[in-house]
Amino acid sequence: MEDLSIKNISLEKSENVERHRTEDFSSSKALVVRRGAPFRIRLQLEGRPFNPKTDSIRIKVMLGRLYVIMPVTFSKKVSTSHWKAFMDPEGLDLMNPSIFISSPASASVGCYRFQLFVFTQGKQRRRVFGRFILLCNPWCQEDTVYIPFEDQREEYIQNDSGLLFMGTAKNIVARPWSFDQYESGVLETCLNLLQVSPQHQKNRRKDYLNRNNPVYISRVVSAMINSEDDRGVLKGKWSGEFKEGVNPSSWTGSGDILKQWAETGYSPVKYGQCWVFAAVMCTVMRVLGIPCRVVTNFNSAHDKNDNLVIEEFYSESGKKLNLSKDSIWNFHVWVECWMTRPDIGSGMDGWQVLDPTPQERSGGVFCCGPAPVKAIKDRRIDLVYDIPFVYAEVNADIHMIVLSGERMLSFSKDTERVGSFICTKAVGHLRHQNITGDYKYIKSPTSTLSSRSSTHSDDSTLSRGSSKGVFVILDLEKAPVAGEPVRFSVRIINKQTIPKMMKVHLNAQAKEYHNSPSDTFWETHGVIKLAPMEDTILHRQILPAQYEDVVGDDLINLAVVLEDMGSQERVLAMEEFNIASPLLNIQIADEDSIVPNQKQTATVTFTNPYSHPVSGVLTVAGAGLIQGKIQFRMPPLGPRGVVEQRITFVPSMAGTKMLQANLSLANMRINIRGFKMVSVSRA
Known part of the structure; x- marks a missing residue:
């Protein structure tokens, strides 16, 4: 009688990625699944069928040097707290048996390897068969990142484009951004970010164990987005020329930044400012399966001496003077991530502030958070992390002083300007959502x-x-x-x-x-x-x-x-x-019949509103629509002149995608933007 042997193992990728909502990571060669839910593999045997009475299978799952060995049982009862593997006894194909592997809802995020051990008549046969990537699971109620509404999961996990809000509270500018989490290589780069971190390099075992906790993960990522203490992604620059890198205003998405970082051996990408740091962090967190959104705080205080007061000085003719170490940014951008906080109490569950822009050290490292939004509102400065700093950003008072030389001529106080408006992109809509009341108690109108x-x-x-x-x-x-x-x-x-x-x-x-x-x-x-x-x-x-x-x-x-x-x-x-810049207008021919792999045409139109001629470079991009970027040089265009540029693109995947256009004017230090949401139907 022939002995049992394994001819092949299939990871059943198409079925598993649909079940785990990871089908958009199609560029990854690895199987991508979410913790707390089973995925299926199929064995192809030869020699003889599997005999449940005399044969047994064990699976060894490994993350670095950590591992767990589990027997394959015939019990379909899945545990969300332990690793488990089982065969479904109903309809069992003994020549091609299916095995379901289920990870705990608290499993560590990372790239796993696994081995199969077959025991038959006292003999052991081993087969190493690849790997899988395990992410957090906001669809699983036992996961600490579980978020209960499907529209929010679509927005804060699956959406690969969005809007960043800038300008001022009275004249908000919506800037398009491509998060690019499904672009080729981005998933792997986000996982490698954890590997490159000082925490992993110092103690790999401890790091792998801690990666079960989104609080820990978010602090690592917050520090790794900037390059102040480590081999982080972005180098910040807020003044002078940007000749050694890219002007932060020129970035249109996270993909180019993360790819450049990986391709240069994890050398910091030049340059970033707050919205770039925040948008790239949003990409990483969404890739890892942690719900994330980008938040803008208008009139954001940076209180250097922690007295909750920002001083502004003016000359007697009304000129603002640069005399204070404190500052107020017209807007500052950070992220919020959704998670439970068992480390500080259930009352602090929900949105947590994380700020990757390097401003102050937290635990000796340039990072910030996770600070519960609820704790900021209630000024719970006894809790971790960095609540006093964020509280000051949204609540500091402003003292305005008019000087004549060193003599103070007048003094006035403003308690309303700081944190006057805090917003994020609305779920499912291309507009902002006012979340000021989440951070502070709103005073009644006066x-x-x-x-x-x-x-x-x-x-x-x-x-x-x-x-x-x-x-x-x-x-x-x-x-x-x-x-x-x-x-x-x-x-x-x-x-x-x-x-x-x-x-x-x-x-x-x-x-x-x-x-x-x-x-x-x-x-x-x-x-x-x-x-x-x-x-x-x-x-x-x-x-x-x-x-x-x-x-x-x-x-x-x-x-x-x-x-x-x-x-x-x-x-x-x-x-x-x-001053609101003009917008580029984008029109798409036959926009109701767009399908993957078919050429489409779009027209970008610009009308010059300025009182003198302008020229520049037009850049068009779109994740899932265009490979890379398309650039055109715009010749001088007179006042009130109109120019049109036709482009062609071939969508590569179904879904709602963002087509972006950016016109960088050569003689005015202005970037003019436009975007169009493109609905790509399944063929």
Whole structure:
């Protein structure tokens, strides 16, 4: 009688990836599955059939030097806390038996190897048959990253494109981003990121054991996205030229960054800023199976001395001065990951802040989080990790001081501007979702005179007379748009029963989102007379020719200082705003009948809104639509001129994909963007 032997083993990839919702990782040669759920392999035997009475099988699963050996049973009862392997006794094909392997819902993330041992008549036959990649499983209720709604799992795990929000809270800019988690090599690079980490290099066994915990994984990834302490992915740069690398504003997706990092032997990619760090981290976390979203905090405080106060200094003519180590970024971008927090209590489950942008050290390393959003709202500074730092980012007060030399002329306090608006992409929609109330208790609306735009404070240290009767309110008439004048009003209210002569100083400076303003590019000064109790409004504008060559992608810091010529009292109001860039328009022919592997045509249109000719380079990309990038050089285009560029693309996979276009203007330091969501039907 012939002995039993194994001819072949099939990993049943198509069935398993569909069951585990990993079919989009089609470029990976390995089987990709999620923990806490079984996957099936099929044996092809020769010699004789498998005899359940005399033959037995054991499977050895290995992660590095860690391993578990489990017998193959005939019990279909799956355990979510232990490794288990079983054959389904119903319909068992003894020449081609199927074996189901089930990992615990707390198994470590990583690339596993496994071996098969067949025991028959006292003889052991061994067969090594490949590997599988195990990810977290937000579909499994026992997994610590379980998220209970299917639309959220689709958005925060499976969606390979999205929007990042920038600009200012009053004029939000939605920037398209391709997370690229299904692009070739990205999955493997994300796993290698864990291997390259200092934690793994220092103690591989301990690292593998800890990879069962998303709290641990997220801290490792947060540190590895920046390169300050390790061989991390991105090198940050916030000033000067970017000639040694790529301007952070030019990146359109995570794939190029992760591939470059891997191809250069894990040398840091130059350069990143906050939204790039956050978007790349979002890619890594989604690949690893941990729900993740990108969050923008408008007017984000960086409180260097931990006193929850940010000081801003202005000259008596309204120019903002660079005198403080504290700073407020017009926007700052981080990520939130969804997980339970058994280490600090169930009340802190849910979204956790993680910030890979290198700002402060946490445990000696440049990383931040996971800090429970609930703990930030309740100021639970007794909990880990980094809650005081994030709390200050969304809650610090601002002290605004007008100086003459070293002499303080006025003081005012703003308790509303920091963390004024916090948002993320809405689930299933191309718009933002306001999540400010998740981070802080929202104060009830106040009267016009006490709103944030009125920066007069009764705390003024330069009091002349028994009352402070002058208010100033600076207000943009509408969100500024490129090519149009910036129109604004200054409302001045004399609440005293005596007339006043007031000097009015207006000052505008270009400002990068993360930095102090540069020199003044526009200013005006004048004198007005206020009758007793008079309420007057001054209308002013900054013309396109005055800001276009200065501002670029930057913002504008606009300030007004009123000087009471009688009492010498000063009152300050300020506003920082961005000018909305034009959008590229993308139209697709036959967009209702797009299927994989068939050529399609799109047209990108740009209308020049500026008062002078522009030229530049147009770049078009789209994960799942275009291999790599397509570039075109745009010749000089006059004011109000229109140019069209036709492109062809061949979708490689079904699903909703993002087609992106980016026009980098050569003479204005501006990137103009557009995107189109493309629905690719299954053929």
